[in-house]
Amino acid sequence: MTTVTTKDGTKIYYKDWGTGPVVTFSHGWPLSADAWDAQMLFLADHGYRVIAHDRRGHGRSDQTWTGNDMDTYADDLATLLETLDVRGATMVGHSTGGGEVARYIGRHGTHRVAKAVLISAVPPYFAQSASNPEGAPMSVFDGLRASLVADRAQFFKELAMPFFGYNRAGAKVSQGQIDSFWRQGMTGSVKGEYDCIKAFSETDFREDLKKMTIPTLLIQGDDDQIVPIDLASRRQVKVVPHATLKEYPGAPHGLAVTHADRLNADLLAFLKS
Numbered sequence: 001m002t003t004v005t006t007k008d009g010t011k012i013y014y015k016d017w018g019t020g021p022v023v024t025f026s027h028g029w030p031l032s033a034d035a036w037d038a039q040m041l042f043l044a045d046h047g048y049r050v051i052a053h054d055r056r057g058h059g060r061s062d063q064t065w066t067g068n069d070m071d072t073y074a075d076d077l078a079t080l081l082e083t084l085d086v087r088g089a090t091m092v093g094h095s096t097g098g099g100e101v102a103r104y105i106g107r108h109g110t111h112r113v114a115k116a117v118l119i120s121a122v123p124p125y126f127a128q129s130a131s132n133p134e135g136a137p138m139s140v141f142d143g144l145r146a147s148l149v150a151d152r153a154q155f156f157k158e159l160a161m162p163f164f165g166y167n168r169a170g171a172k173v174s175q176g177q178i179d180s181f182w183r184q185g186m187t188g189s190v191k192g193e194y195d196c197i198k199a200f201s202e203t204d205f206r207e208d209l210k211k212m213t214i215p216t217l218l219i220q221g222d223d224d225q226i227v228p229i230d231l232a233s234r235r236q237v238k239v240v241p242h243a244t245l246k247e248y249p250g251a252p253h254g255l256a257v258t259h260a261d262r263l264n265a266d267l268l269a270f271l272k273s
Helices: 033-045 069-082 096-108 137-161 173-186 190-202 204-209 258-272
Strands: 003-005 011-017 022-026 047-055 088-093 113-119 216-221 241-248
Touching: 003 173, 003 241, 011 069, 022 033, 022 069, 022 241, 033 047, 033 088, 033 137, 033 173, 033 258, 047 069, 047 216, 069 241, 088 096, 088 241, 088 258, 096 190, 113 258, 173 204, 204 241, 216 258
Parallel strands: 022 047, 022 088, 088 113, 113 216, 216 241
Antiparallel strands: 003 011, 011 047
16 A cells, blocks of 8 residues: 555555645545545546555554544654655645645645635634634534444444535435445544544634635535534635635535535646636
């Protein structure tokens, strides 16, 4: 497998396809780089070099006991970009991956980055706290942890339904996508996935978003049952200096699958703009 090695010796798996301007992809929880196949194939066919990695503790990357936190995720991404000498990239992040992109820019700046896209992303601050009273109650994330520990396999089967909006009346359910979601989740480390819940929910990205001074596209469905749009992109657009928000009516959290054609077209237009 193709990997880079981080400063603590962790091997991070990545895909690197095509040639041309670089687009990087950071995936959501509990998935892997495979979640981006539709976007990577499309953009590579349209003259772009596409790079996606499996976050530590996820997919084919090492299953570390420690380092499953947003700062380390961002530093791992920095190692990948530095090793491949990526410059002028457009960074795309979905859900937890959107937080990873924001934290990368907050910690490492924009000298390797030209644009950013946050899709159904967890910033600015997901969990409720004294300084973030509008966030989601901690009981939500405690419930995720309890379900993960009790029966991870069944939990991922069930989580795929609201993730893709398959629990909505009239939805066209793809058993293949449910199985793919389950496979990606089960490939990862239960320890890494457990720790990642804290990372995506309790990390405060508000200062990171202010540092995203590059052109930034925000995309989210208004029927996102996983990361509610009012907690996410509708708040992000008020903080990110040069952000544009595109809302997809009726779209779920996993719109990279359910609305792949529309997303691919929007990404290509943004890359060319």
